[in-house]
Amino acid sequence: MSESRDPIPGSATARALPPDLQGKRVLITGGTGTTGKTLTLWLLSETDTEEILIYSRDEQKHHELQLDPEFDPARVRSVIGDVRDLDQLTHSLKDVSVVFHTAAMKHVHLAEQHPIEAHKTNVLGTRNVVEAALAQKVDRVIASSTDKAVDPANVYGNTKFMMELELLNADRERAGNTRFDVIRHGNMLGSKGSVVPLFIEQAKKGCLTITYPAMTRFWIGQKDLVDAFHRCLSQSGGGEIHIPRSPACRIDVLAHAISEEANQDVIGMRPGEKQHEVLTAISEGPRLRDFGSHLVVYPPSSTSPGGEPVADDFQLRSDLAPQLNISEMRSLLQSEGWLTE
Numbered sequence: 001m002s003e004s005r006d007p008i009p010g011s012a013t014a015r016a017l018p019p020d021l022q023g024k025r026v027l028i029t030g031g032t033g034t035t036g037k038t039l040t041l042w043l044l045s046e047t048d049t050e051e052i053l054i055y056s057r058d059e060q061k062h063h064e065l066q067l068d069p070e071f072d073p074a075r076v077r078s079v080i081g082d083v084r085d086l087d088q089l090t091h092s093l094k095d096v097s098v099v100f101h102t103a104a105m106k107h108v109h110l111a112e113q114h115p116i117e118a119h120k121t122n123v124l125g126t127r128n129v130v131e132a133a134l135a136q137k138v139d140r141v142i143a144s145s146t147d148k149a150v151d152p153a154n155v156y157g158n159t160k161f162m163m164e165l166e167l168l169n170a171d172r173e174r175a176g177n178t179r180f181d182v183i184r185h186g187n188m189l190g191s192k193g194s195v196v197p198l199f200i201e202q203a204k205k206g207c208l209t210i211t212y213p214a215m216t217r218f219w220i221g222q223k224d225l226v227d228a229f230h231r232c233l234s235q236s237g238g239g240e241i242h243i244p245r246s247p248a249c250r251i252d253v254l255a256h257a258i259s260e261e262a263n264q265d266v267i268g269m270r271p272g273e274k275q276h277e278v279l280t281a282i283s284e285g286p287r288l289r290d291f292g293s294h295l296v297v298y299p300p301s302s303t304s305p306g307g308e309p310v311a312d313d314f315q316l317r318s319d320l321a322p323q324l325n326i327s328e329m330r331s332l333l334q335s336e337g338w339l340t341e
């Protein structure tokens with residue numbers, strides 16, 4: 001399977017931007033990545049966003065995006081840049097109203113080996129996004145975070161935890177009118193370099209490498225991810241962490257869903273990996289509200305949060321969340337375009 005699949009599976013109704021953001025310019029850091037491309041296709045197909053600036057480093061990925069007819073060159077513009085480069089970011093954010101900050105070092109094992117590099121991109125890079133957004137009076141910044149940022153057990157999770165703090169502190173300080181929010185979610189089904197494309201490739205050779213069969217992970221598809229960004233843009237007052245609720249499954253269930261026949265070779269957990277993930281910390285409980293389809297961690301200053309309060313010991317855990325069985329996982333993979341019917 002390639003990454004050029006149906007734009008946003010299952011998107012039945014258009015998700016327009018709030019009136020004050022319509023017809024404006026959006027910049028996506030990491031716009032050539034899986035999340036960035038998903039958000040770009042949403043903006044192109046369902047909103048009247050005037051221009052989408054794709055901000056990332058590797059010129060080859062920009063070149064490939066420009067060759068892809070799905071990315072209308074009249075509305076999508078490449079900007080070669082690094083989030084570590086404050087000058088380039090500040091320059092690029094001129095006349096931009098919304099930033100989706102998705103650029104990151106995200107491979108757990110590489111961040112373990114290069115903690116300072118992960119810190120430079122994920123923490124200092126985010127600090128630059130904040131400073132540039134404030135300097136250019138951007139209206140909204142929404143950043144992608146991960147379950148690994150909760151009770152972090154590895155370098156990647158720690159850097160994303162600090163990324164969240166950078167954004168939430170910036171919102172609390174209210175040095176300008178820019179509002180900063182976070183979307184925290186589990187594994188994006190089939191993202192670049194993730195286990196789904198790996199298993200699909202390995203299945204062709206008849207053996208899948210399983211780290212730990214009983215390991216569980218949350219799984220989110222493109223539609224639910226776009227819904228989360230749209231909801232956050234439309235509803236947040238700033239300083240919020242939006243957490244879409246998604247199902248989970250064991251890693252051996254995912255492997256069976258991808259191939260019934262292939263052998264499973266258990267290779268053991270890698271440094272920094274957890275057996276189960278959590279999407280909310282117990283310490284967030286007093287500020288956490290449940291909306292059914294999603295949860296929101298509100299800032300301490302919030303006086304009228306919506307939703308329902310959660311129990312004192314509540315945690316959204318991948319081993320306790322609704323578990324997908326093999327056929328449900330297969331259906332999800334099919335609906336996202338990763339498996340054929």
Ligand SMILES: NC(=O)c1ccc[n+]([C@@H]2O[C@H](COP(=O)([O-])OP(=O)(O)OC[C@H]3O[C@@H](n4cnc5c(N)ncnc54)[C@H](OP(=O)(O)O)[C@@H]3O)[C@@H](O)[C@H]2O)c1
Pocket residue numbers: 029030031032033034035036055056057058059061081082083084101102103104105106121125144145146147160185186187188189191192194
């Ligand atoms: N994938 C998941 O399962 C998952 C789950 C939860 C949260 N997230 C979060 O979602 C975000 C996107 O993940 P993804 O899976 O879409 O990642 P991805 O496909 O690997 O894309 C990452 C993007 O970031 C860019 N990038 C990396 N370092 C950069 C830098 N220093 N300056 C500018 N651009 C940079 C990359 O392009 P260049 O390398 O060319 O610069 C690429 O465009 C990340 O913040 C990640 O932490 C992902």
